[in-house]
Amino acid sequence: MKQVYLDNAATTPMSPEVIDLMVDKMKNVYGNASTGYGLGRDASMVMEVSRRALAKSINAKETEIIFTSGGTESDNTAIFQTARKRVNMGKHIITTVIEHQAVLKPLETLEKEGFEVTYLPVDEHGNISLTDFKSALRDDTILVTIMMGNNEVGSRMPIHEIGEILKDHQAWFHTDAVQAYGLIDIDVKADHIDLLSTSAHKINGPKMMGFLYKSNETNFPSLIQGGEQETKRRAGTENVPAIAGFEKAVEFLTATEKANLQTKYFEFKQQVIAGLTNNDVKFEINGELSEASLNHVLNLWIPGISTEIMQTNLDLAGFAVSGGSACTAGNLEPSHVLIAMFGKNSPRVSESIRISFGHYTTTEEIADFIEAISSIYKRLTK
Template sequence: MKQLIYLDNAATTKTRPEVVEAMLPYFTEYYGNPSSVYEFSGISKKAVQESREIIANSLGAKANEIYFTAGGSESDNWALIATAEAYAEKGKHIITSKIEHHAVLHTCEYLEKRGFDITYLNVDENGSIKLDELKKAIRPDTILISVMFANNEIGTIEPIKEIGEIAKEHKILFHTDAVQAFGHVPINVDEYHIDMLSASGHKINGPKGIGFLYIRTGVKSRSFIHGGGQERKRRAGTENVTGIVGFGKAVELAVAGMEERTRKETELREYLMERVRKEVPYTRINGSRKSRLSNNVNFAFQFIEGESLLIMLDMKGICGSSGSACTSGSLDPSHVLLAIGLPHEIAHGSLRLTLDEENTREEMDYVVEAIKEIVAKLRSMSPLYEDYIKHQGN
């Protein structure tokens, strides 16, 4: 296999060996169904509870406030749909932002078709919501505010504590999609006045197919999957014991190593950003420079297409992603980049690189040289770039 430099950790992360080791016995040795009554299954039940407690402690929550799901998308769907149904008699107005993950945006579209009114907040040029606009959007029938903790494309961390305070002051429920932030930044649900929080295992070196929804005690939320009595009768289905054990171990490791990991990733991020900014002309860095996930880099290169850049980086063994949705068959650029004010032609030339603590400065040097070479080659074939340079010379 050719050299691989993996810089798409916002999409998924490598499962850590310690996580795999923790999971293995629950495939072949302790394989009992936690809902069964005999002693053998009690081993699985205990393992599930231990992971629940690890996750709850990481948030300053109670163990019985953690509900396991199949991942972040399910958790987002549950938070919005079940809450909307439970509070429909109080009101049918929900507030979110224009830069949410599609798990939230598409769920909001679903709710709109069922009679709910959704307000989509604007963001500033860094991708941060405007608190004054949030306050103005609140109505007597507002039942829920859902704003992501940190953006998955540009890495901007939202003013979650202030949003939570506003929600609490107006007695409105507050949900945050923390899929990108959980395990990467410290979160305390009481300090931030969070009523519901979504997270996913495979974003923090855990397994895929497992997530959770935190629901504060006292919040009404109807059952999301009907059937058995699992997850305190709110989410039916046999528990994914191996996934839950792996998630718990991944959280334990992420919390223990958060400070050192953040330091390493921030140093690499700044090194990469500065080299590209200085050495590749007509480049913009998207997202906040101060309030940002430690591992997130997002560039917009003028006069090129992000999809072509991705393909050519892949040929050099570099895995990244584009803010453009071209790779999913759409000609429209990222809704996040448009929301922060980028014109279509610049938004199409975006590149997201998300790091891991195992990445090295030598890898960053290789990536920078590859970007310089590829961007120069793509621009040499661009009539728009040729015309721009000609006009610059006049």
């Protein structure tokens, strides 16, 4: 049976070019980048070339890129280390109710340590209000951590506007860009971003690899203690093949390619919506159909069919979709994002699926998906 992968917001398949490059580096550049002999210098050179390219991708300086194991470590480092470094300046933090658990869990821990966290609400489209943000901002706010784009419904946050508000404030501005990086243009200087998290596996790169952008104007100790790698900012021997693979994945994502992908994904959304409508499938979009969203994510409420039943039936038919964030999909708890948008008693929280497109998704696969979900819907709603 043919398998159609439509869960690219959870992870993406590695591109053949990335795999080939990483295999080459594993074979030929296996030295420790911290050593001083030839093999180590070769590894260090590969790493620094990659660092320079990744910095350029967000208009940062290469000295501002710290290689990490991915988005979770980057988020944890930015949040914990900022709070603990700046505790004497205040204990107030601002975030949103729809952040990824890699942000929400550290904040829960900090609340137990005496920090105060303001969770900004969202509307039914998954958007925050700048008026709410301005009202929440205080003189003792030390950190604002707001995602660039939501991983469940695709809503984009007003990052530039928040950065403008914060540029003369003491608070450091962190954004979880894991879902947005590689899909939209990012300029950390223009947006006054102090800290930014990414993950390679969302853009057809390797898993357990990412970077934390940390502005040279920010300063805090390493979260992971040990050696003096990453100029003492992150201990642990660097994964040079994965770093090179991350750079290779980014190499394909030119400004033109990112724009083309957003257009392609928006067309996929329209194809799904038109196809389901024509087949008399009852559904509603969780979020909004807007080209300004992260267009690779389409979250649908299908009344009367539970998420688990629809997901299972699609799986049996050869289609991989999600019920929400992959980091929480293994439990029976409803999506905190949909609860924030519609309330805990809304049937949407237990009757919605997330479809997410990727670089290798085709129009033919979308057509097959429409046929499959329409057939399942008619069978289950007889």
